[in-house]
Amino acid sequence: MSVPTRRTLLASAAVLTAGAAVAQERPPEPIEGNRGASILGPRNAPRAAQNPDIFQPPSTDHGALPNLRFSFADAHVKMREGGWSREVTKRELPVATTIAGVNMRLTAGGVRELHWHKEAEWSFVLAGNLRITAVDTGGHNFIADVQAGDLWYFPPGIPHSIQGLPPDGGEFLLAFPEGSFSEDSTFAITDMFAHMPKAALAKNLQVNADALDAIPKEERFIFQAAPPPPRETDAVHSPQGAVPQNMKFSLMQLPPQTMPGGRVRIADTGNFPISREIAVAHVEVDPGHMREIHWHPNADEWQFYISGRARMTVFGAEGKARTFDYQAGDVGYVPMSLSHFIENTGDEPLRFLELFRAPRFEDVSLAQWMALTPHELVAQHLNIDVAVIDRLRAIKQPVV
Ligand code: MN
Numbered sequence: 001m002s003v004p005t006r007r008t009l010l011a012s013a014a015v016l017t018a019g020a021a022v023a024q025e026r027p028p029e030p031i032e033g034n035r036g037a038s039i040l041g042p043r044n045a046p047r048a049a050q051n052p053d054i055f056q057p058p059s060t061d062h063g064a065l066p067n068l069r070f071s072f073a074d075a076h077v078k079m080r081e082g083g084w085s086r087e088v089t090k091r092e093l094p095v096a097t098t099i100a101g102v103n104m105r106l107t108a109g110g111v112r113e114l115h116w117h118k119e120a121e122w123s124f125v126l127a128g129n130l131r132i133t134a135v136d137t138g139g140h141n142f143i144a145d146v147q148a149g150d151l152w153y154f155p156p157g158i159p160h161s162i163q164g165l166p167p168d169g170g171e172f173l174l175a176f177p178e179g180s181f182s183e184d185s186t187f188a189i190t191d192m193f194a195h196m197p198k199a200a201l202a203k204n205l206q207v208n209a210d211a212l213d214a215i216p217k218e219e220r221f222i223f224q225a226a227p228p229p230p231r232e233t234d235a236v237h238s239p240q241g242a243v244p245q246n247m248k249f250s251l252m253q254l255p256p257q258t259m260p261g262g263r264v265r266i267a268d269t270g271n272f273p274i275s276r277e278i279a280v281a282h283v284e285v286d287p288g289h290m291r292e293i294h295w296h297p298n299a300d301e302w303q304f305y306i307s308g309r310a311r312m313t314v315f316g317a318e319g320k321a322r323t324f325d326y327q328a329g330d331v332g333y334v335p336m337s338l339s340h341f342i343e344n345t346g347d348e349p350l351r352f353l354e355l356f357r358a359p360r361f362e363d364v365s366l367a368q369w370m371a372l373t374p375h376e377l378v379a380q381h382l383n384i385d386v387a388v389i390d391r392l393r394a395i396k397q398p399v400v
């Protein structure tokens, strides 16, 4: 009897993705060697094929770790004229207490309305073009056009807006340094106007009450507006001047840290000073390579997978380890100090973001730690020849 291996699981995943006749493909079974048995009951074959390391775990996996994966494909989509949004918060992924993520799309002219929230807002533009605005407590204003690969950051409570630009608007990932954040509970200008007495609004703005006759009766959230004019014409002059710290950062224009099989770009307060509550690493791993075994001493890690396929094993002490599979649109999570690696399991480059609720990106490299500790000591722990320890890399190499 032939036993399905990890390779055949992935092969059947590719067939399923291609939409070929599922019935003709031998479905994966949770069998490896003499462990496991075939499935007799109902099955969700496409889901099993997407999760080969859950369906047929490595023998090193052991014990219970919390779920560390949730896909935006399983997140409710809030549709409006002008775009949509969906979110992965602590409600969807309970372990993710430090960061919540929102994926949003705006058409050309589509507006995420003027609003603010208690949490800071960090964003990475995934595709297209958008215009962002903000005004700070000193009356300094900010306006910028952003494109794929750009970041923005609005400090807590600072009011802002986002609008899609021609020809086709844009799509972006938002992150908030609070796992229970929800896009549904932000302070929106239309919601506020609908819930303050019109006479008070008129007195405050020093306008006639009839100027407010047509204000919306409820929050708009996202709505379709006319595409804006060029930025130079759209910008408002502030007598106080522009914001003192740039709220935009072109991450993908940063020359990457390169190594065989990978490229890493980091944005934190070291090069993007306003981003005090979110640090990010954009990581690219070529086929056959992996993000090295490491951990983060300062924060939990919230991941967003942009392209490719990956598996991650997380070690949680007390003999606990669990392996999860990821693909484009998935969110992953690693609690602080749990060691992990991320391996490219596909045949295209793997791209993902590591986000931290921290001012700086920090990680500890297993190989570097071993290389910089007395080699005889390390060798005796692991019954490894000291000559092997002598050859370990003393310089940190995020992708190997
Ligand atoms: Mn916002």
Ligand code: MN
Residues within 6 Å of the ligand: 294, 295, 296, 301, 334, 340, 354
């Ligand atoms: Mn990590």
